[in-house]
Amino acid sequence: xxxxxxxxxxxxxxxxxxxxxxxxxxxxxxxxxxxxxxxxxxxxxxxxxxxxxxxxxxxxxxxxxxxxxxxxxxxxxxxxxxxxxxxxxxxxxxxxxxxxxxxxxxxxxxxxxxxxxxxxxxxxxxxxxxxxxxxxxxxxxxxxxxxxxxxxxxxxxxxxxxxxxxxxxxxxxxxxxxxxxxxxxxxxxxxxxxxxxxxxxxxxxxxxxxxxxxxxxxxxxxxxxxxxxxxxxxxxxxxxxxxxxxxxxxxxxxxxxxxxxxxxxxxxxxxxxxxxxxxxxxxxxxxxxxxxxx
Amino acid sequence: xxxxxxxxxxxxxxxxxxxxxxxxxxxxxxxxxxxxxxxxxxxxxxxxxxxxxxxxxxxxxxxxxxxxxxxxxxxxxxxxxxxxxxxxxxxxxxxxxxxxxxxxxxxxxxxxxxxxxxxxxxxxxxxxxxxxxxxxxxxxxxxxxxxxxxxxxxxxxxxxxxxxxxxxxxxxxxxxxxxxxxxxxxxxxxxxxxxxxxxxxxxxxxxxxxxxxxxxxxxxxxxxxxxxxxxxxxxxxxxxxxxxxxxxxxxxxxxxxxxxxxxxxxxxxxxxxxxxxxxxxxxxxxxxxxxxxxxxxxxxxxxxxxxxxxxxxxxxxxxxxxxxxxxxxxxxxxxxxxxxxxxxxxxxxxxxxxxxxxxxxxxxxxxxxxxxxxxxxxxxxxxxxxxxxxxxxxxxxxxxxxxxxxxxxxxxxxxxxxxxxxxxxxxxxxxxxxxxxxxxxxxxxxxxxxxxxxxxxxxxxxxxxxxxxxxxxxxxxxxxxxxxxxxxxxxxxxxxxxxxxxxxxxxxxxxxxxxxxxxxxxxxxxxxxxxxxxxxxxxxxxxxxxxx
Ligand SMILES: Cc1cc2nc3c(=O)[nH]c(=O)nc-3n(C[C@H](O)[C@H](O)[C@H](O)COP(=O)(O)OP(=O)(O)OC[C@H]3O[C@@H](n4cnc5c(N)ncnc54)[C@H](O)[C@@H]3O)c2cc1C
Ligand SMILES: Cc1ncc(C[n+]2csc(CCOP(=O)(O)OP(=O)(O)O)c2C)c(N)n1
Ligand code: SF4
Ligand code: SF4
Ligand code: SF4
Ligand SMILES: [Mg+2]
Numbered sequence: 001x002x003x004x005x006x007x008x009x010x011x012x013x014x015x016x017x018x019x020x021x022x023x024x025x026x027x028x029x030x031x032x033x034x035x036x037x038x039x040x041x042x043x044x045x046x047x048x049x050x051x052x053x054x055x056x057x058x059x060x061x062x063x064x065x066x067x068x069x070x071x072x073x074x075x076x077x078x079x080x081x082x083x084x085x086x087x088x089x090x091x092x093x094x095x096x097x098x099x100x101x102x103x104x105x106x107x108x109x110x111x112x113x114x115x116x117x118x119x120x121x122x123x124x125x126x127x128x129x130x131x132x133x134x135x136x137x138x139x140x141x142x143x144x145x146x147x148x149x150x151x152x153x154x155x156x157x158x159x160x161x162x163x164x165x166x167x168x169x170x171x172x173x174x175x176x177x178x179x180x181x182x183x184x185x186x187x188x189x190x191x192x193x194x195x196x197x198x199x200x201x202x203x204x205x206x207x208x209x210x211x212x213x214x215x216x217x218x219x220x221x222x223x224x225x226x227x228x229x230x231x232x233x234x235x236x237x238x239x240x241x242x243x244x245x246x247x248x249x250x251x252x253x254x255x256x257x258x259x260x261x262x263x264x265x266x267x268x269x270x271x272x273x274x275x276x277x278x279x280x281x282x283x284x285x286x287x288x289x290x291x292x293x294x
Numbered sequence: 295x296x297x298x299x300x301x302x303x304x305x306x307x308x309x310x311x312x313x314x315x316x317x318x319x320x321x322x323x324x325x326x327x328x329x330x331x332x333x334x335x336x337x338x339x340x341x342x343x344x345x346x347x348x349x350x351x352x353x354x355x356x357x358x359x360x361x362x363x364x365x366x367x368x369x370x371x372x373x374x375x376x377x378x379x380x381x382x383x384x385x386x387x388x389x390x391x392x393x394x395x396x397x398x399x400x401x402x403x404x405x406x407x408x409x410x411x412x413x414x415x416x417x418x419x420x421x422x423x424x425x426x427x428x429x430x431x432x433x434x435x436x437x438x439x440x441x442x443x444x445x446x447x448x449x450x451x452x453x454x455x456x457x458x459x460x461x462x463x464x465x466x467x468x469x470x471x472x473x474x475x476x477x478x479x480x481x482x483x484x485x486x487x488x489x490x491x492x493x494x495x496x497x498x499x500x501x502x503x504x505x506x507x508x509x510x511x512x513x514x515x516x517x518x519x520x521x522x523x524x525x526x527x528x529x530x531x532x533x534x535x536x537x538x539x540x541x542x543x544x545x546x547x548x549x550x551x552x553x554x555x556x557x558x559x560x561x562x563x564x565x566x567x568x569x570x571x572x573x574x575x576x577x578x579x580x581x582x583x584x585x586x587x588x589x590x591x592x593x594x595x596x597x598x599x600x601x602x603x604x605x606x607x608x609x610x611x612x613x614x615x616x617x618x619x620x621x622x623x624x625x626x627x628x629x630x631x632x633x634x635x636x637x638x639x640x641x642x643x644x645x646x647x648x649x650x651x652x653x654x655x656x657x658x659x660x661x662x663x664x665x666x667x668x669x670x671x672x673x674x675x676x677x678x679x680x681x682x683x684x685x686x687x688x689x690x691x692x693x694x695x696x697x698x699x700x701x702x703x704x705x706x707x708x709x710x711x712x713x714x715x716x717x718x719x720x721x722x723x724x725x726x727x728x729x730x731x732x733x734x735x736x737x738x739x740x741x742x743x744x745x746x747x748x749x750x751x752x753x754x755x756x757x758x759x760x761x762x763x764x765x766x767x768x769x770x771x772x773x774x775x776x777x778x779x780x781x782x783x784x785x786x787x788x789x790x791x792x793x794x795x796x797x798x799x800x801x802x803x804x805x806x807x808x809x810x811x812x813x814x815x816x817x818x819x820x821x822x823x824x825x826x827x828x829x830x831x832x833x834x835x836x837x838x839x840x841x842x
Contacts (some may be wrong), residue, residue, distance in 0.1 A: 003793045004798040005794070006798065008798075010803075013307050013308050013803070014309055014312035015308035015310060016817060017311070017313070018801060018802075020317070021801065021822030021823065022801050022822075023801070025802070026800075026801035029803065054308075056306045058306070058307065058308060058319070059311065061307075061309070063301060181798060181799075202617065213822050213823075214824075214825040216827065218824060274606065281631045
């Protein structure tokens with residue numbers, strides 16, 4: 001594997017209040033520096049809001065508008081249009097939200113913005129639950145994972161937001177991981193160069209929410225990628241799929257073992273999750289291979 | 295003034311918040327010894343010089359290597375390489391070919407003619423007795439520090455068992471000469487072909503020098519009581535290996551039986567095969583348990599050496615133009631000490647072997663009789679205390695004469711340690727640096743996500759037929775590209791490679807890059823340990839921090 005490399009121009013500041021070892025803060029560091037200083041942030045209530053804010057202090061060197069949980073994408077659309085009206089069309093509008101604010105409560109606003117192909121870069125920090133409010137399930141919580149509101153493990157599957165977004169035929173969708181920071185930086189830069197709605201979903205192993213050790217968020221994310229549980233990919237115009245990491249190189253066990261939220265699994269449960277991953281992976285390969293609508 | 299394109303709506307930065315107060319542990323940058331270094335008899339900085347090879351700086355690698363060992367081309371061929379058995383990489387795929395890389399560096403230095411520089415000679419002078427690896431290593435380390443060195447050797451040539459034991463097909467004489475000449479070129483006062491130094495001569499040398507290092511090796515062959523060495527068909531292995539090929543040919547008949555299962559026995563057997571002899575090795579140990587290294591046995595088998603395992607000779611007598619060996623099968627029990635064993639003959643298992651020449655190769659003893667009344671002995675070797683000092687102050691001893699660790703690099707290591715101690719004793723106010731007490735870097739400290747799986751780049755042997763026709767070297771070197779690729783397999787355990795991973799993975803921007811390293815900002819570090827977890831080399835660790 002290649003060593004890590006990205007630019008850090010000091011766009012994200014020390015002294016923020018993310019948990020020690022937080023992969024969301026780490027990813028934020030990469031994203032804010034990749035997107036550059038000619039940017040306005042729009043943030044939904046989430047861990048990100050806490051990490052960036054606490055008025056009058058800010059850890060970001062860009063102006064940030066704190067919106068509501070339902071409306072991040074709508075607010076971002078408005079900010080972009082206002083900037084355009086001022087003749088500042090080149091300024092990037094970076095919308096940051098959690099999975100609760102994306103898969104659930106903000107989905108309507110995001111879908112509408114995507115349908116209008118608003119020129120925003122939308123980043124979803126997917127920690128698979130409502131985490132800053134204490135760890136409740138969201139529709140992104142995966143099958144069998146425990147949360148405060150699914151103490152026996154979630155009975156249903158993680159919503160496939162990627163396919164929902166692809167159905168909107170927006171110019172760019174990508175997934176990224178804090179274990180692959182150079183890739184994350186490259187995807188942000190690529191997204192920034194594209195006009196229209198761009199969405200990047202970053203997997204964030206939440207230390208308290210998933211029951212991961214303080215030093216293990218990156219390792220956990222890496223295991224997710226290697227096991228194919230969180231494939232790294234890009235989708236252009238909703239149809240051109242390409243896999244950033246083209247192979248899955250290990251079973252899911254080590255990934256599950258790193259997290260307390262899967263502590264209760266039986267051998268059959270683990271086998272069931274493995275076959276879910278295998279099925280999803282084959283569907284993905286088929287899509288990446290087909291590329292029919294070229 | 296705000297130079298940002300959009301005005302900041304907040305007026306204070308989070309940098310006013312000292313998140314360092316949350317912390318209970320702080321990362322600590324500390325290069326730590328690699329397991330290979332711990333196992334290396336000369337304590338070579340393996341991680342460091344392999345990194346230099348990887349970066350294409352072979353000269354730098356040679357300089358690093360030769361701080362501890364003046365014989366990289368020799369060691370790269372015949373070292374028993376305990377470093378490789380300790381290498382962390384074996385837990386991922388295969389050990390790093392440290393020895394083959396050492397040979398690459400050593401051969402490059404010889405080809406390029408790189409030389410050692412020595413400071414001008416001081417008045418303080420040290421006598422070295424014995425010109426094998428132990429004596430030469432000490433002479434080298436002492437000359438590097440500017441001491442005058444006088445070396446006394448009974449033979450006309452230097453090298454000890456590297457020349458008169460190890461056959462040329464394992465260690466080409468041009469290589470041996472090249473690495474030895476480079477040491478003598480530093481200005482060593484050579485006394486070759488002198489009478490064997492004895493107790494009286496030792497006294498004289500102690501009076502005329504400031505210190506003496508005794509490195510006379512283990513020169514007495516052990517003898518088999520059941521064998522009359524006066525018979526023309528008995529040839530001792532040490533004499534056989536020391537003799538030129540013409541003499542080896544004259545002294546052996548068509549059928550050779552070698553008695554013993556160690557490295558020397560393999561060297562005798564394989565040399566005799568090169569003379570066209572049919573060769574059988576008779577060993578006490580059962581198959582697979584010979585004291586010789588496995589690879590030596592394999593190569594002997596490839597070269598057509600026969601083995602009779604788990605048996606011993608009871609007697610031998612002339613029969614017609616040949617010899618008959620009366621043998622019996624034995625039960626072999628290893629003892630507690632290395633090399634110790636007991637054997638029980640098995641009733642009714644007698645058998646005979648026919649031969650023309652018997653070459654016993656059952657080991658060598660230090661010539662303790664020579665030093666009796668002069669130096670204390672400890673078991674089979676000259677007694678030494680801390681720093682290899684003998685019972686006589688100012689007289690140090692190392693190598694085979696003082697230790698049962700009988701390998702070339704062990705001898706080199708002892709020579710280095712004794713020389714360092716001598717230098718310290720002769721230099722007023724020279725405090726020796728304290729030993730680095732840091733623990734070796736364990737495999738679980740290496741983040742293997744940054745190291746791709748890649749099998750070892752192997753050296754090849756020449757074809758078996760070609761091998762048997764000459765005493766040319768069997769093992770062929772790695773090419774430059776293979777060497778670079780092999781060097782790239784090294785994890786650099788405990789040696790920072792300045793990859794910046796720790797810097798890039800900190801979620802709190804608490805690591806600053808300096809000109810040559812990194813510093814942790816304790817105002818902000820929350821002590822998460824991500825930097826440590828993502829270090830590919832194990833060069834940082836978390837240390838408890840009670841300061842805040
Ligand atoms: C056949 C054989 C093969 C071996 N193969 C290997 C191998 O592959 N790898 C490995 O690591 N090790 C090998 N060894 C072991 C290794 O060679 C020895 O451990 C090593 O050479 C010991 O070094 P030394 O300097 O202590 O002694 P030596 O190499 O024995 O050198 C001692 C020197 O002192 C001289 N000397 C002796 N007495 C006197 C005296 N009284 N006055 C002056 N000079 C004197 C001798 O002539 C000799 O030159 C082998 C040994 C043998 C016998
Ligand atoms: C409509 C609405 N309901 C509830 C809340 C309270 N709330 C604030 S943040 C949050 C959790 C958001 O979860 P997610 O978007 O996944 O972000 P995370 O905290 O996991 O980063 C909730 C429920 C709110 N702000 N608005
Ligand atoms: S990987 Fe390199 S540094 Fe680590 S033990 Fe092996 S040779 Fe030594
Ligand atoms: S990653 Fe940063 S915050 Fe965490 S221990 Fe290292 S220096 Fe401290
Ligand atoms: S992460 Fe890289 S730069 Fe940092 S200590 Fe480890 S080897 Fe050195
Ligand atoms: Mg969430």
